Amino acid sequence: MPLMKTDWDVLVEGFLGHLEELKEQGVRFLPVAPQTLAALEALSSKARPLPPPSRTRIDPAPALLLTPEKAQAAVARIEGSPVAPLVPGAANLSAVDQHTRAAAMAELRGRALVCRKCPHLAQSRKNVVFGIGDIHSPLMFVGEAPGADEDAQGEPFVGAAGQLLTRMIRAMGFSRETVYIANILKCRPDTPGQSFGNRKPTAEEMKTCAPYLLEQIGLIQPKVIVALGATAVEGLLGRREGISRLRGHFQDFRGTPVMPTYHPSYLLRSESLAVKRQVWEDMLQVLEKLNVPITEKQRNYFLKASA
Ligand code: SF4
Incomplete structure (x- = not known):
């Protein structure tokens, strides 16, 4: 019998899927807050499975923690990597704008994937689309x-x-x-x-x-x-x-x-x-x-x- 996915599984799967999409689009960098990196490092060094969400404090979105100055500094660390515009319309966006937008979209997706504002739909759905x-x-x-x-x-x-x-x-x-x-x-x-x-x-x-x-x-x-x-x-x-x-x-x-x-x-x-x-x-x-x-x-x- 297939195991039921928890909200946490759905969130992680969805986030990984979104990262894959970004990678396919040529995105090679996402600004991440130092607190988030520290939390991830702590988890991986202990080599234990991620705890369920009820006992986990999820950091606010990286985009929300970033100041423009931090994001600019982070992007500047990418060696010789001007981010190619993905479409002509994106030509006016700076690298910071593009990556901050990607991070904000990832955070929004994460919220939607575990949304239960319509309990009857959350109950019957297989996936949040x-x-x-x-x-x-x-x-x-x-x-x-x-x-x-x-x-x-x-x-x-x-x-x-x-x-x-x-x-x-x-x-x-x-x-x-x-x-x-x-x-x-x-x-x-x-x-x-x-x-x-x-x-x-x-x-x-x-x-x-x-x-x-x-x-x-x-x-x-x-x-x-x-x-x-x-x-x-x-x-x-x-x-x-x-x-x-x-x-x-x-x-x-x-x-x-x-x-x-x-x-x-x-x-x-x-x-x-x-x-x-x-x-x-x-x-x-x-x-x-x-x-x-x-x-x-x-x-x-x-x-x-x-x-
Ligand atoms: S349909 Fe309802 S439960 Fe599903 S994401 Fe929208 S608000 Fe949340």
Whole structure:
């Protein structure tokens, strides 16, 4: 019988996963507070397993303990290692900003992974689906909530709709690694008495979880957000007019342009190539807003078919 994971296991696994992601993105250094290093050294020198969280005082986030001067000094210690910008939009960020942002995101992820603010969801979930991608990206996609596949894998948009989203992102000239993808709700909405199917998050659940997404957006500071589907629009903007009326028109979220469009799962259900073209036109507007050059081929996707 498989052993149940404790919150501590989930926290450690999630943190290690996040470090791996950062490493793949080329990040080679994270500022860490001296107190944290001392605590880690003490643990490793005693060569004993980490104690459970109930008896452990977890240090505040490294980013919160760092002063800009300490972070600058720490970065200066990296021998000849100017941190390469990950995307053109990150070119204006200093190395300190990039690493402080990474540390703050890791701390936020750590908090979300052990969150139990919705006890019924904490009880039923397999994983907290925090978000994935480049935290310096100018482009962020926001969906509704994890489904069964996402809950199982701990990653947003990995099922059939996610694969379609991945193709859309590639057609735009990006990849899953160069954008950031997150959901309004970080835990799968439970479906008591049902072994399959998904349900829409309640307004209360969305409100409870919203601070995590707000912090993610605040850290990433994307130039454009794409809201996928009516629930994402409702959770982000509080608008309920219906996605077919809102799509194609930029909205404002605290100074960041938001493009509402149909959820990829709607595209999977719809036979209409005209609907696919509508979504593509929304993405062309997003590319224009990002000042990304658009090829003739990109401009013409689904055009003949939908005429
Ligand atoms: S849905 Fe959000 S607020 Fe609710 S338990 Fe999960 S992470 Fe916490």
